[in-house]
Amino acid sequence: MLQQTQVKTVVPYWERWVRELPTLRTLAMARTDRVLKLWEGLGYYSRARNAQRAAKIILEKHGGEFPKSFAELIELPGIGRYTAGAICSIAFDQPLPILDGNVVRVLTRLFAVRCDPAERRTKARLWSLAESFVLAANEHRVNGDRSCADLNQALMELGALICTPANPNCDACPIQKLCGAFQRRCVAKIPAAGARPQAIARRFVALIVQNRGRFLIRKRPSGVVNAGLWEFPNAEVNRKTPEVLLKNLVDFRFAKPAPFCTIKHTITRYRITLDVFQASINAAPQVKLGKWCTLYQLHRLAFSSAHKRIVEKLSAQKPSS
Secondary structure, eight states, rough: OOOTSOOOHHHHHHHHHHOOSSSSSHHSSOOOOHHHHHTTSSTHHHHHHHHHHHHHHHHHSSTOOOOOHHHHHTSSSTTHHHHHIIIIIIIISSSOOOOHHHHHHHHHHTTTTOTTSSSHHHHHHHHHHHHHHHHHHHHHHOOOOOOOHHHHHHHHHHHTTOOSSSSGGGGGGGGGOOOHHHHOOOOOOOOOOOOOOOOEEEEEEEEEETTTTEEEEEETTTTTTTTTTTEEEEEEEESHHHHHHHHHTSSOOOOOEEEEEEEEEEETTTEEEEEEEEOOOOSSOOOOOOOOHHHHHHSSSSSSHHHHHHHHHHHSSSSOO
């Protein structure tokens, strides 16, 4: 959950998750829809699917015991070098490095590394520096302490609370006298910012079809962004006009739809505008794709963030069924 997401955002999700899925077995055996619903709003939903896949593998290949070795951990879905190192060092106090955004910022400033940390050679150097720190902590450990766990957590906390991206509190920094960037008066310029990808505007239309308090929704297919999540029929505006697209979204006739709302949101470098229209029909036909649901049922399903906002707006305009 903490990958690409701040702690303050994660805490309520984590508390609800461990309340609903307290063990590896309950996670492995849960319906995927339930897992995605618990994750709803955190984004990057492949993380939730990978967590469930990893739980199943741990049950099948490791007898339900969470792996403790780096080699075993990195084979699990969704776990890379950073996450495996974090688990090994923090959970099991092993001398393995971690390199998240906070640690990158601390190390680049401490050693006055002016190159872009995303560059291959620079990243390799930072991994080497992080490893030297944790190996030194392990070498000088005192019986009973948790030197590796404490060292890595301290580096992350230093970056999160003091060595912040903007306006770092250098006066409170415990390693100020050792900091190369501080001595050279270039803290604000480090780490170097890489070239930002150019924002790309995209426009979509979505259709709310209503019949006697029920709404037509569809599940996104596997292999696409937000796979497994529910949404209202929609399409990207390209060569066809929005009016033509709306008619092609379903295989039955409906009256001219009325504008309902416009939702703007961002996914990575895409700036998306979603124009939502609403239409009512007198009888709900059987559909090959999707299903008809009441507002109450919609709230029990996992939607992508933009379409969840549509559900919320529907709820705000009328009582749930």
